[in-house]
Every structure is written in C-alpha cells, then in structure tokens.
Amino acid sequence: MKELFMNIRIRDIIDILIVAFAFYKLFMLIRETRAEQLIKGILVLFIATKVSEWLELYTVYWILDKTMTVGVIAILIVFQPELRRGLEYIGRSRFFTKSFVEIEDESLNKIMDEIVDAVASLARQKIGALIVMERETGLNEVVETGTKIEGKVSSGLLINIFIPNTPLHDGAVIIKEDTVKAAGCFLPLTENASLSKELGTRHRAALGISERSDCIAIVVSEETGAISVAENGSLSRYLDVKTLKQILMDMYKYKDQKQIFLLKWRHKDEQGKEQ
Incomplete structure (x- = not known):
C-alpha cells in the first residue's frame, strides 16, 4: 500500500x-x-x-x-x-463566449424600470403575461415562431402586447438586451411531472424554455396576478415588484470602469415555493 x-x-x-x-x-x-x-x-x-x-x-x-x-x-x-x-x-463557458454586454448604468436602470413597471401594471390588472429575457444562449429559433417587433423596450409596448383579445397576447415576448425581438412566440413546455397541478401553461412554458437555455422568464398569472420567475428549470413564485427589480438588476454585474456588466444571475427559490 x-x-x-x-x-x-x-x-x-x-x-x-x-x-x-x-x-x-x-x-x-x-x-x-x-x-x-x-x-x-x-x-x-x-x-x-x-x-x-x-x-x-x-x-x-x-x-x-x-x-x-x-x-x-x-x-x-x-x-x-x-x-x-x-x-x-x-x-456558455467564458472560454467560448462573451460573457458581458456593454450597457450604460443609466440605460440599464431605464430598461429594468420599463420591464418592472409593465409587469407591475399587468399584475395589478390580472393580465396574463410571459416575458423571456435572452442571455448568452441565443433564442432565434423561438423568435422565428412569433411576430418580429424589433422595438425598444418600454412598459407601454409590453402592456399593449398582452392586452386580452389582441393578436399577440397569447404567446411569449422575447427581449434581447434593450430590444423587444418578437411577440406571440411559442415555447416548449416542461416535462417535469412533479409540478403542482395549479400551474398553468404559461408557467410550464417558462420552465420549459429555462430548462433549454440560460434565459430568465417572467410570468404574470392571469388568475391571481402573481409574479413568478423561471431560471435554470427552477420557478420562484409570488414575487413582489422590489424583488423582481433586484433579480433583473443582478443579471448585470459591474465589471470595470468601462461600465461593462456581467450577465451571471443565478436565482434559487426556496424549496417550499417550487410547488
């Protein structure tokens, strides 16, 4: 020995x-x-x-x-x-990909405020919504399933997309950096059989796309107005506006004096809230 x-x-x-x-x-x-x-x-x-x-x-x-x-x-x-x-x-490792985007601090805050304001308004009105924020994994194949928008992120645009009985309200919105790429997109549903039966199609679609990419998906429940976030196959439910804003801001970490922000947020919900 x-x-x-x-x-x-x-x-x-x-x-x-x-x-x-x-x-x-x-x-x-x-x-x-x-x-x-x-x-x-x-x-x-x-x-x-x-x-x-x-x-x-x-x-x-x-x-x-x-x-x-x-x-x-x-x-x-x-x-x-x-x-x-x-x-x-x-x-997605740093050796193969660029893990940062150049966004001015002021512009970053404005983008996050627009998204959070839209989600808060939709939640108050109990209007169902599904917003997917692209990170390092491209979602062009998902974008192609919907209607291309190519518009700047604004709360008014996001709210109008999800107004009931409008052509694009029943699908997902894809956001890349500061641009709304497309709306009315179809997402793959999760195959997780252990999910709570109360979760509807939007939540299952949010989990499905988060299992297949590193995106963050925001869901507003049509029945309760509750805000949820799906990331890496995990679902965080019943978030308030302040917590949502913090999650989105944490996606971008200050890297150096050139104001480069690193896309590296990893949100883990408590085990009791996954059901």
Missing part, C-alpha cells in the same frame, strides 16, 4: 481531480431530472447482466447483453435533451 502511494505522480492527482470534477458536473446537470432515473435503470440492467453471467443463466445473460449493446444507441436518443443541455453549458 505504501509503495502504491509512493508511485503516485502529480499528473495522476491532476487526472483524478479532472475526472472527479467531470462526474460532479455531470451529476449536477442530471440531478432532479428524468435522466437521473434513467441512469438508475441502466445501472440495474448492468448489475443484472453481470449477475446472470456469474450464475451462468445463459438465456437471461444473452438477452440482457444484447439489450445493453443496443442500449448505447437508445441512450443517445433518450438523453438527447440532457446531452443538448450539457453541450450548451460547455458552450
């Missing part, structure tokens, strides 16, 4: 740390998703295959062995959303 430790080199330690870090990141990506349950099922099949081989149950072993062989292709199909999410996570 002593000789084993004596033969360990620095590069071996680095190798182990890299593998451990990779497995940790993989676990964080699949945690509390359907992929976690699928991996458990694969492990059960693998153990059953080895046990049947050890017990010389040749027919059972042949079936399980062939299932595992074909299962490699099946894994690529079943895990497609998780694989896409993982590759997007790698692509």
Whole structure:
C-alpha cells in the first residue's frame, strides 16, 4: 500500500481531480431530472447482466447483453435533451463566449424600470403575461415562431402586447438586451411531472424554455396576478415588484470602469415555493 502511494505522480492527482470534477458536473446537470432515473435503470440492467453471467443463466445473460449493446444507441436518443443541455453549458463557458454586454448604468436602470413597471401594471390588472429575457444562449429559433417587433423596450409596448383579445397576447415576448425581438412566440413546455397541478401553461412554458437555455422568464398569472420567475428549470413564485427589480438588476454585474456588466444571475427559490 505504501509503495502504491509512493508511485503516485502529480499528473495522476491532476487526472483524478479532472475526472472527479467531470462526474460532479455531470451529476449536477442530471440531478432532479428524468435522466437521473434513467441512469438508475441502466445501472440495474448492468448489475443484472453481470449477475446472470456469474450464475451462468445463459438465456437471461444473452438477452440482457444484447439489450445493453443496443442500449448505447437508445441512450443517445433518450438523453438527447440532457446531452443538448450539457453541450450548451460547455458552450456558455467564458472560454467560448462573451460573457458581458456593454450597457450604460443609466440605460440599464431605464430598461429594468420599463420591464418592472409593465409587469407591475399587468399584475395589478390580472393580465396574463410571459416575458423571456435572452442571455448568452441565443433564442432565434423561438423568435422565428412569433411576430418580429424589433422595438425598444418600454412598459407601454409590453402592456399593449398582452392586452386580452389582441393578436399577440397569447404567446411569449422575447427581449434581447434593450430590444423587444418578437411577440406571440411559442415555447416548449416542461416535462417535469412533479409540478403542482395549479400551474398553468404559461408557467410550464417558462420552465420549459429555462430548462433549454440560460434565459430568465417572467410570468404574470392571469388568475391571481402573481409574479413568478423561471431560471435554470427552477420557478420562484409570488414575487413582489422590489424583488423582481433586484433579480433583473443582478443579471448585470459591474465589471470595470468601462461600465461593462456581467450577465451571471443565478436565482434559487426556496424549496417550499417550487410547488
């Protein structure tokens, strides 16, 4: 045992740390998703295959062995959303992307005020709304499903879009930096089966798009006027206007004297409010 430790080199330690870090990141990506349950099922099949081989149950072993062989292709199909999410996570790293935008402090405050004022007004009137704020992951494929606006962010524009019985009120608005890119957009719904039954289509769409990108989605409930925010597959509900403003401002962190703000907000709701 002593000789084993004596033969360990620095590069071996680095190798182990890299593998451990990779497995940790993989676990964080699949945690509390359907992929976690699928991996458990694969492990059960693998153990059953080895046990049947050890017990010389040749027919059972042949079936399980062939299932595992074909299962490699099946894994690529079943895990497609998780694989896409993982590759997007790698692509969003600072090494590959610009993680900042240049926005003047005064302009930033104005944009956030316009969005918060619109959400507050919609909440008071109990008008349903779904606003998606693009960050590093592009949402052009979502923009193409709606009607392009290409207008400056303003509370009046956002309120008018969501007025009931207007052509664009029933979809999502996509905002990129200080521009309303499109309205009436269709979003993918979340596949999380553990969500509360009281959550409607808007909340499920907000969660769906937040699971597939690093965007932030703001939801106003049509029934209660409650304000919610979805980010990274988590939903924070019953927010007040002050908290919403702080969340949006925290998306942009001051970086240097050139007034560059870093897009890096990560909002985690308390576990009790996710239901």
